[in-house]
Structure formats: C-alpha cells, structure tokens
Amino acid sequence: MTGQDRTAPTAAAIEELARAALARIPAPFADHLGDVVLIVEEWADDETLDALEIEDPYDLTGIYAGRPIGEKSSMESGALPDRIHLYRRAILDEWVANGEDLVTLVHHIVIHEVGHHFGLSDEAMHALEDFAG
Incomplete structure (x- = not known):
C-alpha cells in the first residue's frame, strides 16, 4: 500500500498494521511487550x-x-501502563509525502517506539528493525 494510492486508512487499519509489526518482534523482546498498550x-x-x-x-x-x-524497579506500583501512541494524520502525511509502503512505514515507527521501551540506541533499533523485518 503506497502513498500514491491516496486512500486514507482508518485508525483501526493503522492499529492492525501496528499489531502485525509487534507480532513480528522476536523473543526475547516480544516477551516484554505484553503489558504495553497500543493507542x-x-x-x-x-x-x-x-x-x-x-x-x-x-x-x-x-x-x-x-x-x-x-x-x-520491582518496588514501583500505581504507574500507568507503558504506551505506544501512533498519530494517524502524521503517519498518513509522511506516507503520502514519501510514497513509502504504509506497512513498512508503520513497522518502522512501531519498532522505533518499542526501542524506546527497551532504552535502545538508534543503532540497536535499526538492528531490531532489520531482524523483525
């Protein structure tokens, strides 16, 4: 699905792509994503x-x-769950502007945000993205 198709996917469609990207993340990383909320x-x-x-x-x-x-810390309690927020309009704008495949773009964004969950460097995020690609 390229930006040239010009059909704007719904938030539900973006979420489906994001969940598919999360499902491709390998263990042991995937083992630590169960409580992360996707919005x-x-x-x-x-x-x-x-x-x-x-x-x-x-x-x-x-x-x-x-x-x-x-x-x-295991001593923490009462904190909000970790969350990954994706912003549909900004994603669609980048999709159309760059002509990149939407699946690839959403995958890249999700992997980047997952990288922050793990405190990874940009270099490590790129390695994870290549591995989960």
Missing part, C-alpha cells in the same frame, strides 16, 4: 507537542510513553 490517535495532543517542543503536529508520528525497562 492510535488522530494527532498528538498539545501537551505532548509542547513537552517535546514540537510546533507542527505533522512532525510526530509516534511516541513511547513510559519508563524504559532498564529504569524500572
């Missing part, structure tokens, strides 16, 4: 954009909200 929204809210100092909501396709696994 697809139209846009990032103003609070999120302000916190990241992003002015244009089209510049944020996804974000990980939570604490990386290496920073967690």
Whole structure:
C-alpha cells in the first residue's frame, strides 16, 4: 500500500498494521511487550507537542510513553501502563509525502517506539528493525 494510492486508512487499519509489526518482534523482546498498550490517535495532543517542543503536529508520528525497562524497579506500583501512541494524520502525511509502503512505514515507527521501551540506541533499533523485518 503506497502513498500514491491516496486512500486514507482508518485508525483501526493503522492499529492492525501496528499489531502485525509487534507480532513480528522476536523473543526475547516480544516477551516484554505484553503489558504495553497500543493507542492510535488522530494527532498528538498539545501537551505532548509542547513537552517535546514540537510546533507542527505533522512532525510526530509516534511516541513511547513510559519508563524504559532498564529504569524500572520491582518496588514501583500505581504507574500507568507503558504506551505506544501512533498519530494517524502524521503517519498518513509522511506516507503520502514519501510514497513509502504504509506497512513498512508503520513497522518502522512501531519498532522505533518499542526501542524506546527497551532504552535502545538508534543503532540497536535499526538492528531490531532489520531482524523483525
């Protein structure tokens, strides 16, 4: 599905692609993703954009909200679950602008956000993406 198709997928379709990307993540990483909540929204809210100092909501396709696994303690309680937010309109804009396959684009975004869950470097995220590709 390329951006040239110009048919805007629904939030449910983006979520389905994201879940498929999560399903391709290999063990042992996949073993630590069961409690991560996946949320697809139209846009990032103003609070999120302000916190990241992003002015244009089209510049944020996804974000990980939570604490990386290496920073967690078994003594913690009452925290919100870790979340991966995907922003449909920004994803669609990038999809159309770049002409990249939507499956590939969503996979890339999901792997990047999963990488933040694990506290991975950008280099390690690329290696995980190649392995889960």
